[in-house]
Amino acid sequence: SQTIHQWPATLVQPVGSPLSLECTVEGTSNPNLYWYRQAAGRGLQLLFYSVGIGQISSEVPQNLSASRPQDRQFILSSKKLLLSDSGFYLCAWSVAGGFNSPLHFGNGTRLTVT
Amino acid sequence: AQSVTQLGSHVSVSEGALVLLRCNYSSSVPPYLFWYVQYPNQGLQLLLKYTSAATLVKGINGFEAEFKKSETSFHLTKPSAHMSDAAEYFCASYGGGYQKVTFGTGTKLQVIP
Numbered sequence: 091s092q093t094i095h096q097w098p099a100t101l102v103q104p105v106g107s108p109l110s111l112e113c114t115v116e117g118t119s120n121p122n123l124y125w126y127r128q129a130a131g132r133g134l135q136l137l138f139y140s141v142g143i144g145q146i147s148s149e150v151p152q153n154l155s156a157s158r159p160q161d162r163q164f165i166l167s168s169k170k171l172l173l174s175d176s177g178f179y180l181c182a183w184s185v186a187g188g189f190n191s192p193l194h195f196g197n198g199t200r201l202t203v204t
Numbered sequence: 205a206q207s208v209t210q211l212g213s214h215v216s217v218s219e220g221a222l223v224l225l226r227c228n229y230s231s232s233v234p235p236y237l238f239w240y241v242q243y244p245n246q247g248l249q250l251l252l253k254y255t256s257a258a259t260l261v262k263g264i265n266g267f268e269a270e271f272k273k274s275e276t277s278f279h280l281t282k283p284s285a286h287m288s289d290a291a292e293y294f295c296a297s298y299g300g301g302y303q304k305v306t307f308g309t310g311t312k313l314q315v316i317p
Contacts, residue, residue, distance in 0.1 A: 096247075122303050133309040134248075134294065141303055149304075180247055184303070190255055192238050193296075193305055195247030 092117035096181045096196030103203055109154075109168040111199050113181030116162065121183040123164040124193065125156055128178040140164060141186060176203045208237070208278075208295045210308035218316050223267075223282040225311045227295030230276065236298040237278045239269055242310075243291045251293075254278060265289070290315045 096113045103109060115121050125137040136149045138156035146156050153172060157165045164181060179199045185191035211226040229235045240248040252263025259271045265288075269280045280293060295308040 124305070126307075134307040136304065136306065139304060178245075182247075184305070186303075190236055190253060192250045192253050193240075193248070195249070197247045198245070200245065 092183075092194065094181065094183055094194055094196045096199060098199060099197065100200045101202070103171050103201065105173055105203055106170045109166070109171055109175070109201070111166040111179055111181075111201075113164045113166075113196055114162055115183045118162070118183070118185070120161060120186050122186050122191075123158060123162075124182040124184075125164065125166050126180040126182065128180060128198075130177070134180070138166070171203045173203050176201055207231075207306055208297050208308045210295050210311050212311050213309065214312045214314065216314040216316060217285045219287060220284050223280070223285045223289065223313065225280040225293050225295075225313065227269075227278045227280065227308060228276050229278060229295075229297055231297075235278075237269075237271070238296045238305075239263065239267070239278075239280050240294045240296060240307075241265075241291050242294065248294060251280070285313075285315045287315050287317065289313060 093116045123140045126134045127137055128134050140146050140158045143158050154168050181196040182193040184193050207230050209228045237254040239251040241251050242248045251267050252261045254261055254271050262268045267282045269278050271278050292310045292312045294310045296305055
């Protein structure tokens with residue numbers, strides 16, 4: 091069966107520090123991968139999605155970036171965090187090319203920028 | 205572009221009462237629609253998805269949703285609420301770009317004992 095791992099579960103970082111959140115998927119090949127952010131009192135905002143290694147689509151211009159160095163690995167990064175980067179970050183995967191394929195989510199990372 | 209709208213950011217029901225959470229979609233093409241549930245500090249879990257095979261879709265935990273093209277709606281219902289149903293619920297759809305999934309703003313369900 092397929093599983094998705096996301097870590098760390100919680101993170102407290104000072105403003106201006108770098109960020110690296112990692113997500114890996116097991117049990118499937120060539121998945122679509124997604125990063126969402128959920129800010130307090132707001133819905134889910136799609137940040138990045140990837141349909142293959144090295145293929146990243148950015149949805150929102152900001153100081154975050156994403157990379158997909160391996161087929162089932164998706165990394166969210168920042169060189170310098172802002173207070174506004176605080177939120178709940180969710181990684182998800184879906185079957186490539188399937189418009190009826192639902193997203194499968196990790197357990198999320200709670201990021202607090204102080 | 206495909207999008208979904210959830211009416212009501214908070215819904216309160218008594219335990220045992222009917223649960224109705226509203227979702228409307230906008231698009232001129234057949235939609236691909238989903239309902240998810242999120243418990244505090246957890247990821248989202250799929251409740252059900254619309255496959256176009258049937259207008260009434262049954263999901264997990266006793267939830268179901270009815271696709272109504274004439275009303276562009278995909279409302280989520282459950283005949284009898286349980287305390288464990290207290291969570292946030294999101295309607296979602298594909299659209300607005302290749303392989304993109306967009307979510308509604310969510311509805312927090314409170315179940316009153």
